[in-house]
Amino acid sequence: MNTITDNQVIETLQKLHQAAKDDHVSRSQQKQKAAEQGIAFNRSWATAYMAVSPEQGDFLHFLVTVSKAKTIVEFGCSFGISTIYLAAAARDNKGSVITTDLEPNKVAGARKNIDDAGLGDTVTILQGNATQTLSSVDGFIDFLFLDGAKELYLPVLQMLQPKLSKGAIIVADNADHEGARSFVEHLLHAQSEYTSVQLFENRMLAACVK
């Protein structure tokens, strides 16, 4: 099976990437206008997509596929774009994805989008703070994608670390952000525990549990 080539998946991803792009352009214009008027820009992260690019999505799909990961955990699904890439590979591996987001409207949007892609039975979405929702994950984790609040990358990794299987892959987006610094330094220094690589001009960090 190659779920990522399924028409339902392709069409849903195309539609969502376009919506994410439009959202980004509109926010940039609002930000510029606010700066010109000397007023504060309301970021309203609760509705922003802030999604992975198609190339990063393909990379996540590739890694889940080649690693044959079955239990995939994601921190920060937003409207479900990255989750669809992860879930398409998870389905082919006969695995599943557990994801989480703070924002109820994003959880509802992600659920609809994942259903539109035909992947609803492969994904569990938990609404709430990842430090709580992901603490209930059962069994071993084969793949961990971190894409929520950067300051929580290290605490979430440390919380889930005992559940990571040998050979588990960890990928973090926005690893070049200041908030992710302690996480990046932790992984790059713990060379006896992880093999790590920085990618996409340091925006992504991928690591593998030794």
Ligand SMILES: C[S@@+](CC[C@H](N)C(=O)[O-])C[C@H]1O[C@@H](n2cnc3c(N)ncnc32)[C@H](O)[C@@H]1O
């Ligand atoms: C960069 S976006 C995720 C984008 C998504 N992975 C994608 O590619 O489509 C980050 C998301 O993390 C969520 N988030 C931030 N802090 C969180 C927390 N403590 N627990 C759960 N979700 C959180 C935000 O609501 C936001 O939707």
